[in-house]
Amino acid sequence: MTVPSARxxxxxxxxxLGRWHAARRRSVTAATGNLALIETRWLAEGTDPDAAFADATAEAAATVTVTRLTRRNLDSDEPEHGLRFWDSASPAIAAFEQISAFDHNPEWVIDAEFTRSRRNVPSRSSTSATTAAAASSRCRATSPSAATASTTR
Incomplete structure (x- = not known):
């Protein structure tokens, strides 16, 4: 345990806080930052991910970076492969002005100590596929944006 230094x-x-905001701005406008993401493409089952990556990289514009991603299907637990396309010259980056934030206010500072929980969280392997599918269904039924999030992560 570390002893806190002087406040x-x-x-x-x-x-x-100013340094953090500057770093956050650099992060969202970076070549693979939040604002550069222009497409997430999930590959059809049976598609060779290495070949798809090579083709996409060869065809991409000079400002586009292609990255790979993998997720597990909630129903079958099989791996699904995808590609993400990041454009360092995206319209979102060009239109970006700022992230609105409040200035630092010392009256809102609370002295506290974080204590890590010793709670055990079950792993994916200990959760039945039925339970995971039910949770997925509940998420999709919540709102149209939740359905989009569940199919694009």
Whole structure:
């Protein structure tokens, strides 16, 4: 356990927050940042992911970076492969101005100590496929945006 150091001054905290905001801005506007993502393409079953990646990379524009991703099908637990396309010259990056945020306010600072929970979280392998499918169905029924999220992650 580390012993907390002296509490930072308000100007130290404000400067630290400013550095965090600058880093966040660089992160979202980076070549593979949130605003650069232009497409997530899930490959059809049986498609060779290496060949699909090679083809997509060869055909991509000079400003586009192609990355691979894999997820597990909620019903079958089989791997599914996909490609993500990131454009460092995307319209979203070009139109981006700022992330709105409040200034640092020392009156909202609360001194506290984080204590990690010792709670056991069941692994995917200990959860039945039926339970996972039911949870997935509940998520999809919640809202149209939840259905989109569940099919594109």
């Amino acid at each position: 930072p001054t308000a100007s130290d905290a404000a400067a630290s």
